[in-house]
Amino acid sequence: TQLLEQSPQFLSIQEGENLTVYCNSSSVFSSLQWYRQEPGEGPVLLVTVVTGGEVKKLKRLTFQFGDARKDSSLHITAAQPGDTGLYLCAGDRGTSYGKLTFGQGTILTVHP
Amino acid sequence: NAGVTQTPKFHILKIGQSMTLQCTQDMNHNYMYWYRQDPGMGLKLIYYSVGAGITDKGEVPNGYNVSRSTTEDFPLRLELAAPSQTSVYFCASSYSRTGILAKNIQYFGAGTRLSVL
Numbered sequence: 304t305q306l307l308e309q310s311p312q313f314l315s316i317q318e319g320e321n322l323t324v325y326c327n328s329s330s331v332f333s334s335l336q337w338y339r340q341e342p343g344e345g346p347v348l349l350v351t352v353v354t355g356g357e358v359k360k361l362k363r364l365t366f367q368f369g370d371a372r373k374d375s376s377l378h379i380t381a382a383q384p385g386d387t388g389l390y391l392c393a394g395d396r397g398t399s400y401g402k403l404t405f406g407q408g409t410i411l412t413v414h415p
Numbered sequence: 416n417a418g419v420t421q422t423p424k425f426h427i428l429k430i431g432q433s434m435t436l437q438c439t440q441d442m443n444h445n446y447m448y449w450y451r452q453d454p455g456m457g458l459k460l461i462y463y464s465v466g467a468g469i470t471d472k473g474e475v476p477n478g479y480n481v482s483r484s485t486t487e488d489f490p491l492r493l494e495l496a497a498p499s500q501t502s503v504y505f506c507a508s509s510y511s512r513t514g515i516l517a518k519n520i521q522y523f524g525a526g527t528r529l530s531v532l
Contacts, residue, residue, distance in 0.1 A: 345523030400465050401446045401519035407457040
């Protein structure tokens with residue numbers, strides 16, 4: 304059972320374009336994390352959102368946690384080739400020994 | 416600061432062979448995890464451990480075993496390897512944090528790319 308649905312699965316855009324990645328669930332999470340993974344490396348945490356409705360910004364990246372803490376989005380403004388990678392959302396229910404539920408990931412390619 | 420270290424980085428295994436994937440962390444984290452990553456499938460939890468001597472199954476434990484004799488090490492054992500175990504394996508560790516506003520941040524190794532032929 305896939306508890307976190309991430310979309311789109313693939314995204315190929317030109318440098319300078321904006322994009323949004325969505326992460327949706329029917330379950331409530333105590334927090335939701337976004338990771339970025341580059342080829343040949345493990346995922347690296349970008350941000351954690353904890354409070355319903357919370358918005359966090361990391362340079363050109365904006366992360367939002369849904370009011371009901373069931374969904375989240377990642378918006379990138381003026382994408383750069385360096386943004387290319389796999390983006391993963393992961394939900395923490397805060398109950399089961401720190402276990403995270405991962406979405407299936409979004410492969411982003413930004414062309415120069 | 417090494418963080419989470421996995422060895423080997425690559426390995427080719429024949430069907431029916433066994434091997435151990437090594438994972439060690441130097442951050443004194445009590446929680447450790449093993450995931451497998453298949454294309455388009457995200458990360459699936461294989462086993463996890465909340466401390467030395469304590470392990471439990473995750474979402475996809477069949478065909479694998481783990482042990483946790485020390486805080487630092489969490490090896491993953493593949494017995495009688497099958498082609499379905501071809502994957503990229505990631506080890507991760509984290510601090511233990513519980514509660515309504517828990518923030519469990521996991522730190523990942525660089526992965527082991529395993530092919531079973």
